Every structure is written in structure tokens, then in C-alpha cells.
Amino acid sequence: MSQVPDLECRAISKSFDEFKAVKDVSFSVPQGTFFSILGPSGCGKTTLLRMIAGFQKPTGGDLLIKGRSVLEVPPNKRPVSMVFQHLALFPMMNIGANVGFGLRQRGVNRADTKRQVERVLERVGLAGVADRPVNSLSGGQKQRVAIARCMVLEPDVLLLDEPLGALDLKLREHMKVELKQLQSEFNTTFVYITHDQSEALVMSDQIAVMNHGVFEQVGIAKELYYEPETAFVAGFVGEANRFSARIDSIDGGILGMVTPEGRTLRGIGAGQGLATGTTVDVFVRPEAVRLSRRHADLSAMGNSGQGQVRNILFNGANSQLILRDQTTGADMNVALPQTGEFRDLAQGDTVHFGWEPQQTRVYPGAGGRHGN
Ligand SMILES: Nc1ncnc2c1ncn2[C@@H]1O[C@H](COP(=O)(O)OP(=O)(O)OP(=O)(O)O)[C@@H](O)[C@H]1O
Numbered sequence: 001m002s003q004v005p006d007l008e009c010r011a012i013s014k015s016f017d018e019f020k021a022v023k024d025v026s027f028s029v030p031q032g033t034f035f036s037i038l039g040p041s042g043c044g045k046t047t048l049l050r051m052i053a054g055f056q057k058p059t060g061g062d063l064l065i066k067g068r069s070v071l072e073v074p075p076n077k078r079p080v081s082m083v084f085q086h087l088a089l090f091p092m093m094n095i096g097a098n099v100g101f102g103l104r105q106r107g108v109n110r111a112d113t114k115r116q117v118e119r120v121l122e123r124v125g126l127a128g129v130a131d132r133p134v135n136s137l138s139g140g141q142k143q144r145v146a147i148a149r150c151m152v153l154e155p156d157v158l159l160l161d162e163p164l165g166a167l168d169l170k171l172r173e174h175m176k177v178e179l180k181q182l183q184s185e186f187n188t189t190f191v192y193i194t195h196d197q198s199e200a201l202v203m204s205d206q207i208a209v210m211n212h213g214v215f216e217q218v219g220i221a222k223e224l225y226y227e228p229e230t231a232f233v234a235g236f237v238g239e240a241n242r243f244s245a246r247i248d249s250i251d252g253g254i255l256g257m258v259t260p261e262g263r264t265l266r267g268i269g270a271g272q273g274l275a276t277g278t279t280v281d282v283f284v285r286p287e288a289v290r291l292s293r294r295h296a297d298l299s300a301m302g303n304s305g306q307g308q309v310r311n312i313l314f315n316g317a318n319s320q321l322i323l324r325d326q327t328t329g330a331d332m333n334v335a336l337p338q339t340g341e342f343r344d345l346a347q348g349d350t351v352h353f354g355w356e357p358q359q360t361r362v363y364p365g366a367g368g369r370h371g372n
């Protein structure tokens with residue numbers, strides 16, 4: 001594998017008048033990586049991708065592809081290709097003409113184009129469809145045509161802007177797996193943007209979580225899930241129960257906290273500025289919460305309480321319980337244990353719950369220090 005990354009962004013920025021849509025974003029993507037940019041609507045994902053493609057000019061920073069700055073290179077000369085949300089296939093042309101369009105633009109002759117189009121269609125599992133009209137294909141097949149149309153140009157980097165957005169849920173689930181497979185078969189660097197965390201978690205080698213124009217964290221799926229560095233990442237990636245609380249003690253790295261309703265919590269800090277008196281956001285994953293019929297079992301866990309079963313969302317191994325915490329009055333999301341003891345649990349039952357401080361992540365809260 002080459003040491004020079006396929007793509008490198010150095011403090012790339014984009015302002016629209018006073019508004020900064022992308023702020024000093026730096027990252028690099030090694031060859032052959034499936035890199036996802038995950039973030040909510042309006043956080044700057046498309047703007048960043050359009051700068052990489054060359055459709056938009058950065059207001060600051062540098063962009064390198066295979067170690068060479070491409071800031072002065074026009075979009076059609078950059079070694080990148082882009083798949084759009086609505087695919088932008090030409091409905092009046094047959095599939096072969098769609099896929100071969102870029103090659104013909106580059107001046108490749110008809111016979112060579114035909115050969116390359118047939119080869120790439122075969123690689124995406126659509127051999128022999130070149131003469132058919134685009135509209136004779138299913139949504140998933142069109143998706144593959146859109147990818148073939150880009151891949152035939154042998155880009156160093158393929159940019160994908162929410163390409164599964166227009167598909168129904170079932171097809172999206174299927175295409176997630178298929179896209180990842182295509183990416184590893186082509187061994188091409190993919191930069192994939194999405195606001196759907198499950199897409200990013202399933203497909204990516206690396207994920208950048210973007211919020212308000214900045215990358216909050218870049219890492220592999222497991223790191224983002226188990227070691228989120230910011231409250232935003234903890235809340236955006238995966239399910240989490242969230243408490244707002246205030247630190248009232250710090251003991252050997254364990255923070256003691258209390259919520260306004262009087263629930264005591266113990267957890268470990270992430271980030272700076274965690275002193276006694278600080279308002280914090282506290283997160284615990286549904287699967288970290290243990291349940292018991294008896295109070296004594298869990299009272300030593302560092303975080304414990306009692307709750308009433310509000311709802312049981314049965315989904316086989318992924319079943320969930322909605323518990324009303326008796327102290328806070330808020331609902332908690334708990335993974336339903338797969339043991340017989342809880343099989344006959346019913347709405348209205350009271351159970352004890354608890355979880356470890358090590359599985360409780362604490363971040364400085366939006367409110368900052370308390371006034372008193
Ligand atoms: N040409 C423009 N002029 C002014 N503001 C713009 C322009 N393009 C984007 N913006 C603003 O920049 C911000 C980021 O937009 P962008 O399209 O990059 O978001 P996004 O993360 O792709 O969102 P979505 O998930 O909804 O597609 C938004 O607030 C948007 O209104």
C-alpha cells in the first residue's frame with residue numbers, strides 16, 4: 001500500500017458570506033479506505049464533498065489527492081468521481097451510453113468504450129444490460145449503474161453523497177452490504193456521506209462525525225461507539241440514555257454527580273473542564289444497564305435504582321425495555337437480557353437496575369458551571 005494518502009484535506013474551510021459552513025477540517029484517507037462522513041442535516045457534508053470534487057472553491061486550506069494539491073485543477077480534470085443522491089442518470093440514454101458517457105467525453109473511441117463499459121457492468125453484477133433503457137432497472141440496479149458510470153473512469157477517489165437516500169428502507173439495508181462489497185472488490189477509496197449512523201457503522205473503515213462544520217471525532221466504528229470524545233458523538237452514534245447532572249465529588253478519577261431530581265450518578269470523565277460544580281451531560285448505553293428482581297444484587301454497582309416497565313419492544317435478541325426511572329421520572333432504554341428470568345416480565349412490573357461507573361461517560365454540559 002502506498003504511504004501517500006489518496007486524499008488529504010488540510011484546514012479546509014468554506015464560508016458563505018458571514019456563515020462558516022466548513023471550519024478548518026483536516027483529515028487524510030489512505031488508499032482503499034471506505035471513509036464515511038456522518039453528521040446531521042446542514043452540518044456541511046455536501047459542501048465539503050463539493051470542494052473535494054472541485055464544484056466549490058474553498059475559502060481556506062489545501063486539498064491534496066495522492067500528495068498533489070488539486071486546488072487549481074478543474075473538476076473534470078481531478079482524479080475523482082461523484083455519485084449523487086438522485087444518481088443523475090440520463091433517462092433518454094440506454095445503460096451502456098450512461099456508463100460510457102465519461103469515457104466518450106474524454107475522447108475514448110467507440111470500440112474501447114464499449115469494451116470497458118461491458119467489463120465494468122460485469123464487475124457490478126449487471127452483465128449484458130448495456131442495450132436496455134435505464135428505466136427498465138430496479139432502484140438497486142440503477143444504483144449499481146451510477147457506480148459503474150463512475151468506476152469506469154478509474155478515479156483515485158469516489159465521492160458518494162447520500163446515494164441510498166432515495167431508496168426504501170429494505171433496499172437500503174441490502175445496498176449497504178452491496179456497496180461495501182463493491183468498494184472492497186474495486187479496492188478504491190470511497191468518501192461516503194450520510195446522516196444515517198447505522199449506514200456509517202456497518203460500511204466504514206473510518207468514520208468522521210461532523211457537526212456545525214467541524215469534525216468532532218474521526219475513528220473506527222467501535223471507537224466512536226465505546227469511546228465517544230464529545231457529548232455530540234455519544235448522542236449521535238448509537239442509542240444512549242442521557243442525564244443532565246452536576247458534579248459534587250471527584251474521587252480517584254470517578255466523578256460523583258447528582259441530577260436536579262436527586263438521582264446520584266457515578267461515571268468517568270471525557271474531555272476537559274470537569275470540576276466540582278460543573279454541569280455535565282452523562283451517557284450510558286442501553287446494553288450497559290443490568291436488571292434484577294432484587295435490589296441487593298445491583299446496589300453495589302455505583303449507579304442503581306428502581307423502575308417500572310413502561311413498554312417491552314420485542315425484537316428477538318435485540319429486544320428492548322422502556323423503564324420509567326422512579327427517581328427522575330424519565331424513561332430509560334434498557335437492552336432486555338436474554339435470560340429466562342425476564343421472559344415473563346410485563347408492563348407495570350417493578351425492577352431494579354444498575355450499571356458501572358466505567359460504562360458511564362461524562363461530558364461538560366452546554367450550561368457550563370452552575371452559578372452558585
Ligand atoms: N451556496 C450556498 N450559499 C449559502 N449557504 C449555503 C450554500 N450551500 C450550503 N449552504 C449552507 O451551508 C450549510 C451546510 O450545507 P450542506 O449542504 O453542506 O449540508 P449537509 O450536511 O450536506 O446537509 P444535508 O444532510 O441536509 O444534505 C447549510 O446551513 C446550508 O444552508
Ligand SMILES: [Mg+2]
Pocket residue numbers: 045046047
Ligand atoms: Mg447534503
